[in-house]
Amino acid sequence: MMEMSAQSVTDARRADADGLADALRSSRDDTLRTFAAIEAALAQSNVPQWETLNPPLWELGHVGWFQSYWIERNPARSAGADADPDAPRLPAARPDADALYDSGKVIHGSRWSLPLPSADATRSELAGQLARTLARLGEADGSDAGLYFFRLALFHEDMHHEAALYMAQSLGLAIADPRWQERALVRSGRTLSFQAGPWLLGSADPGFAFDNELAGHAVALPPTEIDGQVVCWGDFLPFVEAGGYDDARWWDAAGAAWLAAAQRPRGPRFLRREGRAWLHWRHGAWQPLDPLLPACHLCAHEAQAWCRWAGRRLPTEAEWERAAIERPGEFEWGQVWEWTASAFLPYPGFKPHPYRDYSAPWFGSRQVLRGASFMTQPRMRHPRYRNFFVPGRNDVPAGFRSCRL
Numbered sequence: 001m002m003e004m005s006a007q008s009v010t011d012a013r014r015a016d017a018d019g020l021a022d023a024l025r026s027s028r029d030d031t032l033r034t035f036a037a038i039e040a041a042l043a044q045s046n047v048p049q050w051e052t053l054n055p056p057l058w059e060l061g062h063v064g065w066f067q068s069y070w071i072e073r074n075p076a077r078s079a080g081a082d083a084d085p086d087a088p089r090l091p092a093a094r095p096d097a098d099a100l101y102d103s104g105k106v107i108h109g110s111r112w113s114l115p116l117p118s119a120d121a122t123r124s125e126l127a128g129q130l131a132r133t134l135a136r137l138g139e140a141d142g143s144d145a146g147l148y149f150f151r152l153a154l155f156h157e158d159m160h161h162e163a164a165l166y167m168a169q170s171l172g173l174a175i176a177d178p179r180w181q182e183r184a185l186v187r188s189g190r191t192l193s194f195q196a197g198p199w200l201l202g203s204a205d206p207g208f209a210f211d212n213e214l215a216g217h218a219v220a221l222p223p224t225e226i227d228g229q230v231v232c233w234g235d236f237l238p239f240v241e242a243g244g245y246d247d248a249r250w251w252d253a254a255g256a257a258w259l260a261a262a263q264r265p266r267g268p269r270f271l272r273r274e275g276r277a278w279l280h281w282r283h284g285a286w287q288p289l290d291p292l293l294p295a296c297h298l299c300a301h302e303a304q305a306w307c308r309w310a311g312r313r314l315p316t317e318a319e320w321e322r323a324a325i326e327r328p329g330e331f332e333w334g335q336v337w338e339w340t341a342s343a344f345l346p347y348p349g350f351k352p353h354p355y356r357d358y359s360a361p362w363f364g365s366r367q368v369l370r371g372a373s374f375m376t377q378p379r380m381r382h383p384r385y386r387n388f389f390v391p392g393r394n395d396v397p398a399g400f401r402s403c404r405l
Contacts, residue, residue, distance in 0.1 A: 012379035013151065014207035017137050020150050023379060024137075027157045028130050030377070032123065034164045034175065035060050039119060041173045049112050052395050053167055058101070058111045061122050063160050064129040065101035067153040068092060070355070072132045080145030081211070085354035093132075094125060104357045144207060151208040152355065158377040165375040169270070169297075170395045174283035182282075182374050183335065184292035190228035191404070192327055194319075197221060201318045202347050203384050212359040213384050215349035224319045225404040229332050231306070234291030236298075237278060239309050240267045250308045255301035258392045269297045269394045294335040295399045300367050300391035303339045303400035312402035317342040317386065319403065320370045324383040334376075336399035337369040337387055344368050344388040366390055373397035 012023060038056050047053050054062075073090040076083040092098060100106065100114055117125065133153070140146040168175050197220075203209035204216035244250055245266050251259060259265070267273070270281040271289065278289040307313050315323075317340040323331045344366035352360050366388035372381040375397050389396055 012154065013205075013209070013382065015147075015151070017140055017142055017147065017150075020147060020154065021134055021137055023154050024130065024133065024150070024157075027154055027161065027377070028126065030161050031060070031063060031157060031164075032126075033177070034161060034168075035119075037175055037177075038164065038168060038173060041168075042171070047167070047171060049109065051108070052170070052393070054108075054163075055111055055116075056164065056167075057116050057119055057122065058114065059160055059164060060119070060126070061097075061116060062101045062103060063157045064122075064126045065092075065097050066156050067133050068097070068129050069102075070149045070153055071136050072129075074149065076354075077136075077149045078141065078146055080143075080148030081353045082145070083149075083354045085356055093128065148208065155208075155210075155380060158380045161377065162373070162375045162380075166395055166397055169282070169397075172281065172284040176283075180375050182293050182296065184290050185229055185232050185294060185332075185335070187232070187234075187292060188228060190330065191225050192228050192323055192330055194221070194224045194226070194322060194326070196223045199318055199322045201321060205384075210358070210385070211351065211353035212344075212346065212386050212388075214351065215347055217348050219318050221316075221318055221322060224315070224323075226315055226319060226323050226331075227401040227403070228330055230294045230336055230338060230399050230401045232292050233278070233289055233295050236268070236295040236306055237291070239306050242309070244305060244309050247309075250305040251301065252304065254391065255305055258299065258301045261392075268295070268302065296336050296373075296397050297394050298339075298399055299394040300339045302394070306400075307402050310402065311405060313405055314339060314341040314400060315403045316340055317368045317370055320401075321383060324370070328383075333371040333383075334381055335374060336371070336397055337373045337376075338371045339391075339398060339400045340368045340370055342368040344386070362388060369396075369398055 011019065015023060035056055042056070047055060069089065071077055073092060074083070074087065075090065076087040098105070100116060106114070116122070133150070137150050140150065165175060165180050198218045199221050200216050201219045202216040203213040245259070245264070248256065272279050272286065279286040280289045303314060320338065320340055324333055343364065345363055346359070367390070369387040369389065370385070389398070
C-alpha cells in the first residue's frame with residue numbers, strides 16, 4: 001500500500017505557484033513516460049475502438065490542449081471558478097487544435113481517424129505548451145481564484161495518466177514503473193464502529209475543490225459498522241467458488257442484465273482458475289494470485305452481489321467519507337477505487353464550475369466511487385474526492401469494502 005500522510009492529501013489542492021509548477025512538470029513527465037511505454041508496445045500506438053478507450057496519441061494531444069484552452073488561451077482565467085466558460089478564446093498555437101482535441105465536440109468514434117500530428121510532433125508541441133503554462137503561472141496572483149485553472153489542469157492530466165495505466169492493463173501491456181503496482185494488504189479484519197449523528201458531507205476546506213464536492217451540507221447518518229480495509233481476493237473468491245456468478249439470488253435486475261450483456265462471466269475480469277490455483281492477468285502474463293491483494297477490476301454489480309451473498313452492504317459515500325476523515329489512522333484506503341451505494345447526484349446548492357462537461361452531464365447515470373487506486377497519482381488522493389463511473393465498468397481499478405447490515 002502507498003503511504004499517505006494527512007498533509008499530502010491536501011498539498012496539491014492548496015499548492016502555491018512554485019509547488020504547482022513542480023507538480024505540472026512531474027505530471028507531464030509521467031504522461032510522456034507512460035505514453036512511451038505504450039508506444040513501444042503497440043504498433044503506431046493503435047488500440048481497439050472500444051467505448052472505454054481513446055487512441056493514446058489523441059490522449060497525449062488532448063492533455064496539452066486542455067491546459068492551453070483553460071490557461072493560456074483563457075482571458076477570464078483569473079476569475080477562477082467564477083470565470084465565464086464561454087469567454088472568447090485566444091488563438092491556439094496549432095490552428096486545428098480545437099477540431100482535433102476538444103473532447104466535448106469531437107465525437108469519440110471519430111478519434112481513430114483524425115489527422116493527428118505524429119508522436120514526435122505532439123511531444124514537441126507539448127513542450128512549448130507546458131512552457132507557456134508555466135509562464136502564465138508565474139504571472140498568477142497566488143489566490144485560490146488565480147490558481148484555480150492551474151490546479152484543474154494538473155488534476156485533469158493526472159486523471160488521464162491513470163486512464164492510460166488501466167488502458168494498458170486492459171490491453172495486456174507491461175508498465176514496469178514500481179509506483180503503479182498492486183500491493184498486498186496486511187490482513188487485520190478490523191471493523192470500525194460509528195454512532196448515529198450528523199456529518200458535513202462535501203468540501204468546506206480552503207483551496208481547490210471540484211464542483212461536485214460543493215456545497216458542504218449536513219446529513220444524518222445511522223449507526224455504522226464499516227470494514228477498516230477493502231475486500232481482498234481471499235474474501236471474494238469463496239463467493240466465486242460457491243457459484244455466485246450463476247446464482248440469481250445475489251443479483252438484482254441491473255446486475256442480471258449486466259451478466260447477460262457480458263455473456264454470463266463465471267468470475268472476475270482478469271482472473272482465471274487452473275485446478276485449485278487462481279491466476280490473474282497482469283503485464284500481459286498470467287501470474288499466481290496473492291489472496292491478500294485487494295479485489296480489483298470489479299464492477300458495482302459484482303460488489304453488490306458479493307455483499308448480498310455475505311450478508312453485508314456497500315457503504316454510502318457519506319459513511320465512507322466520515323470514516324476516512326474521522327479515523328484516518330484506522331481506516332485504510334488508497335489501494336483501489338471503492339464502489340459506494342450512492343448514485344452520482346449533485347449536492348444541494350450545486351453550481352457548475354466553468355468546465356461544464358466535468359460533472360453535470362453525468363448526474364443520475366453514474367455511481368460514486370471513493371478513495372483512490374494504486375494507479376492514482378498520490379497528489380490526487382483526497383477523502384472528499386468523488387469519482388464516478390457507470391456501475392458496469394470493470395476496467396477501472398475498483399473494488400469495495402462493506403458494512404454490517
